[in-house]
Amino acid sequence: MDSKVKKELIKKHSPSSSLFKNSLLAFFFGGLICVIGELLLMLYSHLGCDEKTAGILVTVTLIFIAAILTALGIFDKIARHAGAGTLVPVTGFSNAVVSEAMDSKSEGYVLGVGAKIYTVAGPVILYGILSGFVYGVIYYIYTLVEGMKL
């Protein structure tokens, strides 16, 4: 029995322990990335950025770090253990975009990289925008109703 099959069998037959381990790792790495974000936020605020600018800079910095780690092949090694811990923070979004772009290089820059870069980013942006639009329409109606009351 080769080791890969063996590992899968072990994994299959010990769901509760791997479930606990996965959750613990996700908690640790997810918490850690958020702490890094908080420290960056404090740094940028300390350097004189207003709250909004500092927030945007934190997002961009984390995206940039995750992109470099993805390009160097380090991100995947961490993500294999961290699971949702690296997926759910904005680093996961960056990793998905960068790895899709790199994987589709052989298919050319237009329909390869240009199209496939949206494989994960596309759905996230689309449904984020949809939710935002629905909220916007509801909020607009709400402001109209409130306006009529006054």
Added chain:
Amino acid sequence: MSIPYQLILTFISGGIICVIAQLLIDLTRLTPARILVLYVSVGVLIYAVGAFDPMKDIFGAGVTVPLIGFGANIAKGVREAVEKEGLLGALTGGLTASSAGITAALLCGLFASVLFKTKSKRM
């Protein structure tokens, strides 16, 4: 609030949000891509009901760094745009607010694909 206390709150809240996603992946058939879509939409919803800003005041980056923060950012942009431009804001606010993150990720992806050879496949 003291800095160590803030960091502990950030660590715990960020960790819990990731554990929920990990449990969804392990216990249901949700793929990572679906988790990301779900989290962004949930972020919009949390902002829409007015719970996001109070959470942000307590947990800081613990709620803004996970993708629900990305969703909340879209919702906030939409709300501010609707206040300024009326119904048109529902079309312009979301992408405007999330433009920095989206542009940064897309450009990083493009540059990485030009400069590096692929190492491994994922997702």
